[in-house]
Amino acid sequence: MTAYYSYIFIISLAFSNPTFIDYSKEVISNLFLCLCYFLILSNKTLNNKFYDLLSVAVSMLGWSSIATYILILFIPDSELIIHTIEIKGYSNGDSDFETGVVLFPFTMVYGKFTPGDFYLLRVGGFFREAGIYQAISCFFLLYEFFHNKRVWLMIGLAIGTILTFSTMGIASLFLALAIIGYYSIKKQSLRALVFIALAAITIPTFIYAPYIGYAEKEKTHGESFSERSHSMSNGIEATSNNPLGYGVEIFRTQNSGINMIAAMGSTGVPGFLLQAFILSGISRQKSWHRVAIFFPILITALFAQPLIGSPLIYILSMAALDTKTHPRRHIQTN
Numbered sequence: 001m002t003a004y005y006s007y008i009f010i011i012s013l014a015f016s017n018p019t020f021i022d023y024s025k026e027v028i029s030n031l032f033l034c035l036c037y038f039l040i041l042s043n044k045t046l047n048n049k050f051y052d053l054l055s056v057a058v059s060m061l062g063w064s065s066i067a068t069y070i071l072i073l074f075i076p077d078s079e080l081i082i083h084t085i086e087i088k089g090y091s092n093g094d095s096d097f098e099t100g101v102v103l104f105p106f107t108m109v110y111g112k113f114t115p116g117d118f119y120l121l122r123v124g125g126f127f128r129e130a131g132i133y134q135a136i137s138c139f140f141l142l143y144e145f146f147h148n149k150r151v152w153l154m155i156g157l158a159i160g161t162i163l164t165f166s167t168m169g170i171a172s173l174f175l176a177l178a179i180i181g182y183y184s185i186k187k188q189s190l191r192a193l194v195f196i197a198l199a200a201i202t203i204p205t206f207i208y209a210p211y212i213g214y215a216e217k218e219k220t221h222g223e224s225f226s227e228r229s230h231s232m233s234n235g236i237e238a239t240s241n242n243p244l245g246y247g248v249e250i251f252r253t254q255n256s257g258i259n260m261i262a263a264m265g266s267t268g269v270p271g272f273l274l275q276a277f278i279l280s281g282i283s284r285q286k287s288w289h290r291v292a293i294f295f296p297i298l299i300t301a302l303f304a305q306p307l308i309g310s311p312l313i314y315i316l317s318m319a320a321l322d323t324k325t326h327p328r329r330h331i332q333t334n
Helices: 002-014 020-041 044-072 130-146 151-162 167-184 188-208 214-220 222-241 264-280 288-303 311-316
Strands: 081-084 101-103 107-113 120-123
Touching: 002 020, 002 264, 020 044, 020 311, 044 107, 044 120, 044 130, 044 151, 120 130, 130 151, 130 167, 130 288, 130 311, 151 167, 167 188, 167 288, 188 214, 222 264, 264 288, 264 311, 288 311
Parallel strands: none
Antiparallel strands: 081 101, 101 107, 107 120
16 A cells, blocks of 8 residues: 555655645545554454454444344335435435435435336435445455354345445456355365356356346446446546556546546556556465455456545455464354
8 A cells, every 4th residue: 555655745745736635635635544544453352352343334224234134114204204415426315316325224316216106215325426335345254154153244244235226246256256166165176167157157246237237227327338438438548548657636637536547647557556456355374265255356447447546445455364264263153
């Protein structure tokens, strides 16, 4: 992380970034926050306890969503509103269930999903976007599988992902299930078969799933999809002109920071590779389990969400994910 920010500092200075001071404040605050977490989480026992509790918290968001959906069967959803959170960049109003409306017990709405003549509420899990929530949920789904195997938490995390009705969430969840299927089978000859089968299902499901698949979203949200594709093309084109990048705020087009590929005009190839390394889960332990756990976050950052610069993502990268040294490997069903 330090290497990434140092590189961005250098190229921003080289191109006389007019917002360099403001960006410096953001960087210093992020580094200070992450340093505080690092000093605490460097203790293996505290590290395990912290991420175990964080896994419980994220899973409970999924279980809250289930409870809300059950209550809606008996109580009008408008009567379940308990609070509204103002989220920058989103308009909200209680009557329309826009982003930021919180329903009992603690389910934050991320707009509506309308399959036909009725609507379902998308959940955001108190994250800025549902697409970010699904990545975090799938991260902890795999974390639980490799570490504690607390089934009730895994169910909450999986259902929370489903109720985001996120297109990227489909891919993340199916790939997570493929990884779980692969490592659940002891017989080596069957492992590859199960993984290939589940991974093969992921692609057509991602594209053709009713209402939330890529093909359907392209019809209903064509402008948004076109803007995303255009931003990614701009990022690649800018990189071909200047592989080192232009620094923050120098290269600025619409949605230029919407994902890592679109942001390449700012970060350049070196910054892109450094971010990919951070989010890949690669470590000195050479643990494939760790890489698998981080995979939902990596693909989300690459194609869907602006996770660059998010302190939470960097804090997740501090998780001690070496399963060989984790104290709990038995299945807990309660």
